[in-house]
Amino acid sequence: MNRETFGAIDIGSNAIRLLIDYVEAYEDGRTEYKKAAFVRVPIRLGDDVFLRGRISNGKAEALCDAMQGFSALSRAFAVKDYRAYATSAMREAENGSEVVSLIRNRSGISVEIISGEAEAGTIFAAGGLRETLDPAKTYLYVDVGGGSTEIVVYARRRKVDACSFRLGTVRIFSRAEEPAEWERFGRWLEQIDEKWHPSGIIGSGGNINKVHKMLEKKSRECIRAKELTSLYARLRDMSVEERMEQLYLNQSRAEVIVPALKIFTEVLRICRIDTVCVPRMGLADGIIHQLYRQYNPFA
Structure with a gap:
Protein backbone atom coordinates (compact mmCIF):
# COMPACT_ATOMS: atom_id res chain seq x y z
CA MET A 1 0.00 0.00 0.00
CA GLY A 116 -18.59 28.97 -11.45
CA GLU A 117 -18.03 26.47 -14.24
CA ALA A 118 -14.62 25.49 -12.86
CA GLU A 119 -16.23 25.08 -9.44
CA ALA A 120 -18.86 22.69 -10.79
CA GLY A 121 -16.24 20.74 -12.74
CA THR A 122 -14.05 20.34 -9.68
CA ILE A 123 -16.95 19.09 -7.57
CA PHE A 124 -17.85 16.54 -10.24
CA ALA A 125 -14.18 15.42 -10.32
CA ALA A 126 -14.71 13.97 -6.84
CA GLY A 127 -16.43 11.05 -8.54
CA GLY A 128 -18.64 8.67 -6.64
CA LEU A 129 -21.43 9.13 -9.17
CA ARG A 130 -20.77 6.31 -11.61
CA GLU A 131 -22.99 3.98 -9.59
CA THR A 132 -25.68 6.66 -9.47
CA LEU A 133 -25.80 7.72 -13.12
CA ASP A 134 -27.85 5.60 -15.50
CA PRO A 135 -26.12 6.03 -18.90
CA ALA A 136 -29.53 6.04 -20.61
CA LYS A 137 -30.76 9.04 -18.60
CA THR A 138 -30.02 12.75 -18.22
CA TYR A 139 -29.24 14.34 -14.86
CA LEU A 140 -28.83 17.83 -13.46
CA TYR A 141 -25.86 18.25 -11.15
CA VAL A 142 -26.99 21.07 -8.84
CA ASP A 143 -24.50 22.64 -6.45
CA VAL A 144 -26.03 25.28 -4.19
CA GLY A 145 -23.45 27.50 -2.52
CA GLY A 146 -23.64 30.65 -0.46
CA GLY A 147 -23.37 33.04 -3.37
CA SER A 148 -24.15 31.06 -6.49
CA THR A 149 -25.76 27.92 -7.85
CA GLU A 150 -23.96 25.87 -10.48
CA ILE A 151 -25.96 23.48 -12.66
CA VAL A 152 -24.35 20.97 -15.00
CA VAL A 153 -26.35 18.83 -17.42
CA TYR A 154 -25.06 15.27 -17.83
CA ALA A 155 -26.34 13.01 -20.61
CA ARG A 156 -24.82 9.62 -21.36
CA ARG A 157 -22.35 10.29 -18.52
CA ARG A 158 -20.83 13.33 -20.17
CA LYS A 159 -21.35 17.06 -19.69
CA VAL A 160 -23.56 18.57 -22.38
CA ASP A 161 -24.40 21.97 -20.86
CA ALA A 162 -23.77 24.09 -17.77
CA CYS A 163 -24.72 27.43 -16.28
CA SER A 164 -23.93 29.46 -13.16
CA PHE A 165 -26.50 31.65 -11.43
CA ARG A 166 -26.05 34.41 -8.88
CA LEU A 167 -28.51 32.69 -6.57
CA GLY A 168 -27.05 31.34 -3.34
CA THR A 169 -28.14 30.78 0.23
CA VAL A 170 -26.38 33.75 1.84
CA ARG A 171 -27.34 36.01 -1.05
CA ILE A 172 -31.02 35.05 -0.72
CA PHE A 173 -31.02 35.19 3.08
CA SER A 174 -29.51 38.70 2.84
CA ARG A 175 -32.18 39.62 0.25
CA ALA A 176 -29.44 40.59 -2.17
CA GLU A 177 -30.57 38.44 -5.11
CA GLU A 178 -32.05 40.10 -8.20
CA PRO A 179 -35.50 39.16 -9.58
CA ALA A 180 -34.00 39.13 -13.08
CA GLU A 181 -31.66 36.33 -12.02
CA TRP A 182 -34.57 34.19 -10.89
CA GLU A 183 -36.16 34.80 -14.29
CA ARG A 184 -32.94 33.77 -16.10
CA PHE A 185 -32.77 30.69 -13.87
CA GLY A 186 -36.32 29.69 -14.76
CA ARG A 187 -35.96 30.30 -18.50
CA TRP A 188 -32.73 28.29 -18.71
CA LEU A 189 -34.24 25.36 -16.82
CA GLU A 190 -37.30 25.38 -19.07
CA GLN A 191 -35.03 25.18 -22.12
CA ILE A 192 -33.02 22.35 -20.56
CA ASP A 193 -36.19 20.46 -19.69
CA GLU A 194 -37.53 20.82 -23.23
CA LYS A 195 -34.25 19.70 -24.83
CA TRP A 196 -32.92 17.05 -22.43
CA HIS A 197 -35.85 15.91 -20.23
CA PRO A 198 -33.70 15.35 -17.10
CA SER A 199 -34.93 12.54 -14.88
CA GLY A 200 -33.02 13.24 -11.67
CA ILE A 201 -30.95 15.70 -9.67
CA ILE A 202 -27.52 15.05 -8.20
CA GLY A 203 -27.50 17.44 -5.24
CA SER A 204 -24.34 19.03 -3.86
CA GLY A 205 -23.61 21.45 -1.03
CA GLY A 206 -23.69 21.49 2.75
CA ASN A 207 -27.42 22.16 2.97
CA ILE A 208 -28.62 19.28 0.81
CA ASN A 209 -26.16 17.04 2.66
CA LYS A 210 -27.78 18.16 5.91
CA VAL A 211 -31.27 17.57 4.53
CA HIS A 212 -30.26 14.06 3.50
CA LYS A 213 -29.23 13.38 7.11
CA MET A 214 -32.32 15.05 8.57
CA LEU A 215 -34.53 12.77 6.48
CA GLU A 216 -32.51 9.80 7.80
CA LYS A 217 -31.60 8.59 4.34
CA LYS A 218 -29.14 5.76 3.84
CA SER A 219 -25.88 6.34 1.98
CA ARG A 220 -27.15 5.97 -1.60
CA GLU A 221 -30.86 6.50 -0.94
CA CYS A 222 -32.38 9.37 -2.92
CA ILE A 223 -34.71 12.06 -1.57
CA ARG A 224 -38.17 12.09 -3.11
CA ALA A 225 -39.49 15.40 -4.38
CA LYS A 226 -42.51 15.33 -2.07
CA GLU A 227 -40.23 14.73 0.94
CA LEU A 228 -38.08 17.73 0.06
CA THR A 229 -40.99 20.07 -0.69
CA SER A 230 -42.73 19.01 2.51
CA LEU A 231 -39.61 19.74 4.55
CA TYR A 232 -39.22 23.10 2.79
CA ALA A 233 -42.78 24.10 3.67
CA ARG A 234 -42.24 23.07 7.29
CA LEU A 235 -38.94 24.92 7.72
CA ARG A 236 -40.14 28.02 5.85
CA ASP A 237 -42.91 28.47 8.42
CA MET A 238 -40.45 28.31 11.33
CA SER A 239 -38.29 31.14 12.63
CA VAL A 240 -34.51 30.79 12.68
CA GLU A 241 -34.70 30.37 16.47
CA GLU A 242 -37.30 27.60 16.16
CA ARG A 243 -35.14 25.75 13.63
CA MET A 244 -32.23 25.96 16.05
CA GLU A 245 -34.23 24.83 19.08
CA GLN A 246 -36.41 22.13 17.51
CA LEU A 247 -34.05 20.71 14.89
CA TYR A 248 -30.74 21.33 16.69
CA LEU A 249 -29.29 23.34 13.81
CA ASN A 250 -26.53 25.86 14.42
CA GLN A 251 -27.44 29.45 13.61
CA SER A 252 -25.60 29.56 10.30
CA ARG A 253 -27.32 26.40 9.02
CA ALA A 254 -30.71 27.49 10.39
CA GLU A 255 -30.46 30.71 8.38
CA VAL A 256 -29.41 29.30 5.01
CA ILE A 257 -31.14 25.92 4.79
CA VAL A 258 -34.47 27.42 3.66
CA PRO A 259 -32.96 29.41 0.75
CA ALA A 260 -31.16 26.22 -0.34
CA LEU A 261 -34.41 24.24 -0.30
CA LYS A 262 -36.12 27.00 -2.27
CA ILE A 263 -33.58 26.59 -5.08
CA PHE A 264 -33.85 22.79 -5.12
CA THR A 265 -37.66 22.83 -5.09
CA GLU A 266 -37.69 25.26 -8.01
CA VAL A 267 -35.46 22.95 -10.06
CA LEU A 268 -37.69 19.99 -9.19
CA ARG A 269 -40.84 21.91 -10.12
CA ILE A 270 -39.67 23.44 -13.39
CA CYS A 271 -38.07 20.24 -14.70
CA ARG A 272 -40.73 17.93 -13.23
CA ILE A 273 -38.13 15.80 -11.50
CA ASP A 274 -39.01 13.37 -8.71
CA THR A 275 -35.69 12.50 -7.05
CA VAL A 276 -32.57 14.13 -5.61
CA CYS A 277 -29.55 11.87 -5.06
CA VAL A 278 -26.93 13.16 -2.65
CA PRO A 279 -23.39 11.71 -2.96
CA ARG A 280 -22.18 14.04 -0.16
CA MET A 281 -19.20 15.24 -2.16
CA GLY A 282 -18.11 18.87 -2.27
Whole structure:
Protein backbone atom coordinates (compact mmCIF):
# COMPACT_ATOMS: atom_id res chain seq x y z
CA MET A 1 0.00 0.00 0.00
CA ASN A 2 1.14 3.53 -0.82
CA ARG A 3 -0.20 6.47 1.21
CA GLU A 4 -0.11 10.16 0.28
CA THR A 5 -1.65 13.12 2.12
CA PHE A 6 -3.35 15.98 0.31
CA GLY A 7 -5.15 19.11 1.47
CA ALA A 8 -8.00 21.22 0.08
CA ILE A 9 -9.29 24.63 1.10
CA ASP A 10 -12.70 25.86 -0.02
CA ILE A 11 -13.31 29.58 0.61
CA GLY A 12 -17.06 29.90 0.13
CA SER A 13 -19.59 32.65 0.62
CA ASN A 14 -21.01 31.07 3.76
CA ALA A 15 -18.07 29.18 5.28
CA ILE A 16 -14.47 28.24 4.65
CA ARG A 17 -13.36 24.62 4.89
CA LEU A 18 -10.15 22.66 5.22
CA LEU A 19 -10.15 18.99 4.23
CA ILE A 20 -7.09 16.76 4.65
CA ASP A 21 -7.29 13.26 3.20
CA TYR A 22 -5.06 10.23 3.32
CA VAL A 23 -5.14 8.67 -0.14
CA GLU A 24 -4.22 5.00 -0.01
CA ALA A 25 -3.40 3.07 -3.20
CA TYR A 26 -3.36 -0.73 -3.07
CA GLU A 27 -1.60 -3.23 -5.30
CA ASP A 28 -4.93 -4.57 -6.56
CA GLY A 29 -5.74 -1.17 -8.07
CA ARG A 30 -8.09 0.09 -5.34
CA THR A 31 -7.78 3.69 -4.16
CA GLU A 32 -9.33 4.83 -0.88
CA TYR A 33 -9.79 8.41 0.31
CA LYS A 34 -9.81 8.60 4.11
CA LYS A 35 -10.58 11.82 5.96
CA ALA A 36 -7.73 12.82 8.27
CA ALA A 37 -9.06 16.23 9.29
CA PHE A 38 -11.95 18.54 8.48
CA VAL A 39 -12.46 22.08 9.79
CA ARG A 40 -15.33 24.43 8.92
CA VAL A 41 -15.40 28.10 9.92
CA PRO A 42 -18.63 30.08 9.16
CA ILE A 43 -17.07 33.45 8.32
CA ARG A 44 -19.91 34.42 5.91
CA LEU A 45 -17.98 36.55 3.41
CA GLY A 46 -21.21 36.89 1.46
CA ASP A 47 -22.74 39.06 4.19
CA ASP A 48 -20.31 41.79 3.18
CA VAL A 49 -19.96 41.21 -0.53
CA PHE A 50 -23.57 40.77 -1.61
CA LEU A 51 -24.72 43.90 0.23
CA ARG A 52 -21.69 46.20 0.03
CA GLY A 53 -19.56 44.78 -2.77
CA ARG A 54 -16.39 44.24 -0.76
CA ILE A 55 -14.94 42.21 2.09
CA SER A 56 -14.71 44.21 5.30
CA ASN A 57 -11.49 44.55 7.27
CA GLY A 58 -13.00 42.50 10.10
CA LYS A 59 -13.90 39.54 7.90
CA ALA A 60 -10.57 39.77 6.05
CA GLU A 61 -8.77 39.52 9.40
CA ALA A 62 -10.91 36.57 10.49
CA LEU A 63 -10.21 34.87 7.18
CA CYS A 64 -6.46 35.37 7.55
CA ASP A 65 -6.55 34.02 11.11
CA ALA A 66 -8.36 30.89 9.91
CA MET A 67 -5.96 30.42 7.00
CA GLN A 68 -2.97 30.65 9.34
CA GLY A 69 -4.54 27.84 11.36
CA PHE A 70 -5.15 25.84 8.18
CA SER A 71 -1.51 26.31 7.21
CA ALA A 72 -0.33 25.00 10.60
CA LEU A 73 -2.63 21.97 10.37
CA SER A 74 -1.39 21.18 6.87
CA ARG A 75 2.20 21.16 8.13
CA ALA A 76 1.26 19.02 11.12
CA PHE A 77 -0.30 16.42 8.82
CA ALA A 78 2.67 16.56 6.43
CA VAL A 79 0.46 17.42 3.47
CA LYS A 80 2.21 16.63 0.20
CA ASP A 81 0.35 19.33 -1.73
CA TYR A 82 -2.80 21.43 -1.48
CA ARG A 83 -5.05 23.75 -3.45
CA ALA A 84 -7.09 26.64 -2.13
CA TYR A 85 -10.07 27.78 -4.20
CA ALA A 86 -12.29 30.80 -3.58
CA THR A 87 -15.75 30.97 -5.09
CA SER A 88 -18.68 33.37 -5.51
CA ALA A 89 -18.07 35.96 -2.77
CA MET A 90 -14.40 36.39 -3.60
CA ARG A 91 -15.22 36.49 -7.33
CA GLU A 92 -17.56 39.42 -6.80
CA ALA A 93 -15.66 41.34 -4.11
CA GLU A 94 -14.04 44.46 -5.52
CA ASN A 95 -11.13 43.88 -3.14
CA GLY A 96 -10.93 40.12 -3.72
CA SER A 97 -7.42 40.23 -5.17
CA GLU A 98 -6.25 42.36 -2.23
CA VAL A 99 -7.58 39.81 0.24
CA VAL A 100 -5.89 36.99 -1.70
CA SER A 101 -2.56 38.86 -1.39
CA LEU A 102 -3.15 39.43 2.31
CA ILE A 103 -3.80 35.70 2.85
CA ARG A 104 -0.61 34.78 1.02
CA ASN A 105 1.45 37.28 3.04
CA ARG A 106 -0.02 36.19 6.39
CA SER A 107 -0.25 32.43 5.94
CA GLY A 108 1.81 31.50 2.90
CA ILE A 109 -1.29 29.99 1.27
CA SER A 110 -1.90 30.85 -2.39
CA VAL A 111 -5.59 31.16 -3.17
CA GLU A 112 -7.06 30.86 -6.66
CA ILE A 113 -10.38 32.55 -7.42
CA ILE A 114 -12.23 30.19 -9.75
CA SER A 115 -15.21 30.56 -12.08
CA GLY A 116 -18.59 28.97 -11.45
CA GLU A 117 -18.03 26.47 -14.24
CA ALA A 118 -14.62 25.49 -12.86
CA GLU A 119 -16.23 25.08 -9.44
CA ALA A 120 -18.86 22.69 -10.79
CA GLY A 121 -16.24 20.74 -12.74
CA THR A 122 -14.05 20.34 -9.68
CA ILE A 123 -16.95 19.09 -7.57
CA PHE A 124 -17.85 16.54 -10.24
CA ALA A 125 -14.18 15.42 -10.32
CA ALA A 126 -14.71 13.97 -6.84
CA GLY A 127 -16.43 11.05 -8.54
CA GLY A 128 -18.64 8.67 -6.64
CA LEU A 129 -21.43 9.13 -9.17
CA ARG A 130 -20.77 6.31 -11.61
CA GLU A 131 -22.99 3.98 -9.59
CA THR A 132 -25.68 6.66 -9.47
CA LEU A 133 -25.80 7.72 -13.12
CA ASP A 134 -27.85 5.60 -15.50
CA PRO A 135 -26.12 6.03 -18.90
CA ALA A 136 -29.53 6.04 -20.61
CA LYS A 137 -30.76 9.04 -18.60
CA THR A 138 -30.02 12.75 -18.22
CA TYR A 139 -29.24 14.34 -14.86
CA LEU A 140 -28.83 17.83 -13.46
CA TYR A 141 -25.86 18.25 -11.15
CA VAL A 142 -26.99 21.07 -8.84
CA ASP A 143 -24.50 22.64 -6.45
CA VAL A 144 -26.03 25.28 -4.19
CA GLY A 145 -23.45 27.50 -2.52
CA GLY A 146 -23.64 30.65 -0.46
CA GLY A 147 -23.37 33.04 -3.37
CA SER A 148 -24.15 31.06 -6.49
CA THR A 149 -25.76 27.92 -7.85
CA GLU A 150 -23.96 25.87 -10.48
CA ILE A 151 -25.96 23.48 -12.66
CA VAL A 152 -24.35 20.97 -15.00
CA VAL A 153 -26.35 18.83 -17.42
CA TYR A 154 -25.06 15.27 -17.83
CA ALA A 155 -26.34 13.01 -20.61
CA ARG A 156 -24.82 9.62 -21.36
CA ARG A 157 -22.35 10.29 -18.52
CA ARG A 158 -20.83 13.33 -20.17
CA LYS A 159 -21.35 17.06 -19.69
CA VAL A 160 -23.56 18.57 -22.38
CA ASP A 161 -24.40 21.97 -20.86
CA ALA A 162 -23.77 24.09 -17.77
CA CYS A 163 -24.72 27.43 -16.28
CA SER A 164 -23.93 29.46 -13.16
CA PHE A 165 -26.50 31.65 -11.43
CA ARG A 166 -26.05 34.41 -8.88
CA LEU A 167 -28.51 32.69 -6.57
CA GLY A 168 -27.05 31.34 -3.34
CA THR A 169 -28.14 30.78 0.23
CA VAL A 170 -26.38 33.75 1.84
CA ARG A 171 -27.34 36.01 -1.05
CA ILE A 172 -31.02 35.05 -0.72
CA PHE A 173 -31.02 35.19 3.08
CA SER A 174 -29.51 38.70 2.84
CA ARG A 175 -32.18 39.62 0.25
CA ALA A 176 -29.44 40.59 -2.17
CA GLU A 177 -30.57 38.44 -5.11
CA GLU A 178 -32.05 40.10 -8.20
CA PRO A 179 -35.50 39.16 -9.58
CA ALA A 180 -34.00 39.13 -13.08
CA GLU A 181 -31.66 36.33 -12.02
CA TRP A 182 -34.57 34.19 -10.89
CA GLU A 183 -36.16 34.80 -14.29
CA ARG A 184 -32.94 33.77 -16.10
CA PHE A 185 -32.77 30.69 -13.87
CA GLY A 186 -36.32 29.69 -14.76
CA ARG A 187 -35.96 30.30 -18.50
CA TRP A 188 -32.73 28.29 -18.71
CA LEU A 189 -34.24 25.36 -16.82
CA GLU A 190 -37.30 25.38 -19.07
CA GLN A 191 -35.03 25.18 -22.12
CA ILE A 192 -33.02 22.35 -20.56
CA ASP A 193 -36.19 20.46 -19.69
CA GLU A 194 -37.53 20.82 -23.23
CA LYS A 195 -34.25 19.70 -24.83
CA TRP A 196 -32.92 17.05 -22.43
CA HIS A 197 -35.85 15.91 -20.23
CA PRO A 198 -33.70 15.35 -17.10
CA SER A 199 -34.93 12.54 -14.88
CA GLY A 200 -33.02 13.24 -11.67
CA ILE A 201 -30.95 15.70 -9.67
CA ILE A 202 -27.52 15.05 -8.20
CA GLY A 203 -27.50 17.44 -5.24
CA SER A 204 -24.34 19.03 -3.86
CA GLY A 205 -23.61 21.45 -1.03
CA GLY A 206 -23.69 21.49 2.75
CA ASN A 207 -27.42 22.16 2.97
CA ILE A 208 -28.62 19.28 0.81
CA ASN A 209 -26.16 17.04 2.66
CA LYS A 210 -27.78 18.16 5.91
CA VAL A 211 -31.27 17.57 4.53
CA HIS A 212 -30.26 14.06 3.50
CA LYS A 213 -29.23 13.38 7.11
CA MET A 214 -32.32 15.05 8.57
CA LEU A 215 -34.53 12.77 6.48
CA GLU A 216 -32.51 9.80 7.80
CA LYS A 217 -31.60 8.59 4.34
CA LYS A 218 -29.14 5.76 3.84
CA SER A 219 -25.88 6.34 1.98
CA ARG A 220 -27.15 5.97 -1.60
CA GLU A 221 -30.86 6.50 -0.94
CA CYS A 222 -32.38 9.37 -2.92
CA ILE A 223 -34.71 12.06 -1.57
CA ARG A 224 -38.17 12.09 -3.11
CA ALA A 225 -39.49 15.40 -4.38
CA LYS A 226 -42.51 15.33 -2.07
CA GLU A 227 -40.23 14.73 0.94
CA LEU A 228 -38.08 17.73 0.06
CA THR A 229 -40.99 20.07 -0.69
CA SER A 230 -42.73 19.01 2.51
CA LEU A 231 -39.61 19.74 4.55
CA TYR A 232 -39.22 23.10 2.79
CA ALA A 233 -42.78 24.10 3.67
CA ARG A 234 -42.24 23.07 7.29
CA LEU A 235 -38.94 24.92 7.72
CA ARG A 236 -40.14 28.02 5.85
CA ASP A 237 -42.91 28.47 8.42
CA MET A 238 -40.45 28.31 11.33
CA SER A 239 -38.29 31.14 12.63
CA VAL A 240 -34.51 30.79 12.68
CA GLU A 241 -34.70 30.37 16.47
CA GLU A 242 -37.30 27.60 16.16
CA ARG A 243 -35.14 25.75 13.63
CA MET A 244 -32.23 25.96 16.05
CA GLU A 245 -34.23 24.83 19.08
CA GLN A 246 -36.41 22.13 17.51
CA LEU A 247 -34.05 20.71 14.89
CA TYR A 248 -30.74 21.33 16.69
CA LEU A 249 -29.29 23.34 13.81
CA ASN A 250 -26.53 25.86 14.42
CA GLN A 251 -27.44 29.45 13.61
CA SER A 252 -25.60 29.56 10.30
CA ARG A 253 -27.32 26.40 9.02
CA ALA A 254 -30.71 27.49 10.39
CA GLU A 255 -30.46 30.71 8.38
CA VAL A 256 -29.41 29.30 5.01
CA ILE A 257 -31.14 25.92 4.79
CA VAL A 258 -34.47 27.42 3.66
CA PRO A 259 -32.96 29.41 0.75
CA ALA A 260 -31.16 26.22 -0.34
CA LEU A 261 -34.41 24.24 -0.30
CA LYS A 262 -36.12 27.00 -2.27
CA ILE A 263 -33.58 26.59 -5.08
CA PHE A 264 -33.85 22.79 -5.12
CA THR A 265 -37.66 22.83 -5.09
CA GLU A 266 -37.69 25.26 -8.01
CA VAL A 267 -35.46 22.95 -10.06
CA LEU A 268 -37.69 19.99 -9.19
CA ARG A 269 -40.84 21.91 -10.12
CA ILE A 270 -39.67 23.44 -13.39
CA CYS A 271 -38.07 20.24 -14.70
CA ARG A 272 -40.73 17.93 -13.23
CA ILE A 273 -38.13 15.80 -11.50
CA ASP A 274 -39.01 13.37 -8.71
CA THR A 275 -35.69 12.50 -7.05
CA VAL A 276 -32.57 14.13 -5.61
CA CYS A 277 -29.55 11.87 -5.06
CA VAL A 278 -26.93 13.16 -2.65
CA PRO A 279 -23.39 11.71 -2.96
CA ARG A 280 -22.18 14.04 -0.16
CA MET A 281 -19.20 15.24 -2.16
CA GLY A 282 -18.11 18.87 -2.27
CA LEU A 283 -15.54 21.22 -3.73
CA ALA A 284 -12.85 20.14 -1.26
CA ASP A 285 -13.36 16.47 -2.18
CA GLY A 286 -12.97 17.36 -5.85
CA ILE A 287 -9.73 19.23 -5.16
CA ILE A 288 -8.26 16.20 -3.37
CA HIS A 289 -9.16 13.92 -6.29
CA GLN A 290 -7.63 16.35 -8.79
CA LEU A 291 -4.41 16.54 -6.79
CA TYR A 292 -4.10 12.78 -6.51
CA ARG A 293 -4.60 12.34 -10.26
CA GLN A 294 -2.04 15.06 -10.92
CA TYR A 295 0.60 13.10 -9.02
CA ASN A 296 -0.66 9.69 -10.18
CA PRO A 297 -1.83 10.20 -13.79
CA PHE A 298 -2.06 6.46 -14.49
CA ALA A 299 -3.97 5.58 -11.33
